[in-house]
Amino acid sequence: MQQAGKSNALLCNIFLIGFMGTGKSTVAKALKKETGAEIIEMDQLIAQRENLSIPKIFEEKGEAYFRNVETELLMELQSGEKTIVSCGGGVPMREKNVLEMKKSGKVVLLTALPETILERVRDNEDRPLLQNRKSVEGIRELMEQRREKYEAAADVMVATDGKSAETIAREILQTIR
Numbered sequence: 001m002q003q004a005g006k007s008n009a010l011l012c013n014i015f016l017i018g019f020m021g022t023g024k025s026t027v028a029k030a031l032k033k034e035t036g037a038e039i040i041e042m043d044q045l046i047a048q049r050e051n052l053s054i055p056k057i058f059e060e061k062g063e064a065y066f067r068n069v070e071t072e073l074l075m076e077l078q079s080g081e082k083t084i085v086s087c088g089g090g091v092p093m094r095e096k097n098v099l100e101m102k103k104s105g106k107v108v109l110l111t112a113l114p115e116t117i118l119e120r121v122r123d124n125e126d127r128p129l130l131q132n133r134k135s136v137e138g139i140r141e142l143m144e145q146r147r148e149k150y151e152a153a154a155d156v157m158v159a160t161d162g163k164s165a166e167t168i169a170r171e172i173l174q175t176i177r
């Protein structure tokens with residue numbers, strides 16, 4: 001539902017992609033303020049539906065199961081109102097996911113330096129793939145493995161280091177409108 005007083009609702013979905021800790025959830029909130037559009041937080045919705053935390057889904061059901069649930073959710077998002085979708089960091093790694101996103105929206109890649117990411121994720125225990133990578137080198141290595149697919153999926157790329165969420169949100173809207 002659109003917020004009162006907002007006349008700039010979305011014409012297509014906005015999919016925020018990027019490595020863990022690039023600020024997708026925070027930027028999604030700033031985009032909501034600017035547009036009045038609702039947010040879909042993929043991880044949160046999956047955890048709610050599965051009634052398990054993300055680490056527990058990985059542990060009890062396995063990563064492959066989680067990846068299939070992500071794809072199914074993206075397919076669901078084809079119908080319904082236009083929203084801001086804060087994607088899990090692994091979403092662009094699967095080609096089918098990228099095709100689904102492109103069908104209904106713009107894909108916005110948020111980037112950050114490994115040093116910035118480490119600061120943001122240091123005290124967080126909710127990301128199974130970072131449990132043994134809490135160092136600049138560990139983060140850089142996984143980021144480099146993913147870079148090509150992230151960049152290939154993106155319609156727009158925004159560097160987030162040193163910028164406020166509001167500035168990033170406005171930058172995104174100026175570019176995609």
Ligand code: S3P
Nearest residue numbers: 019020021043088089090127128
């Ligand atoms: C993952 C990123 C996480 C979450 C899961 C896997 C990834 O989401 O989906 O832990 O493979 O990069 P965030 O990017 O929101 O942390």
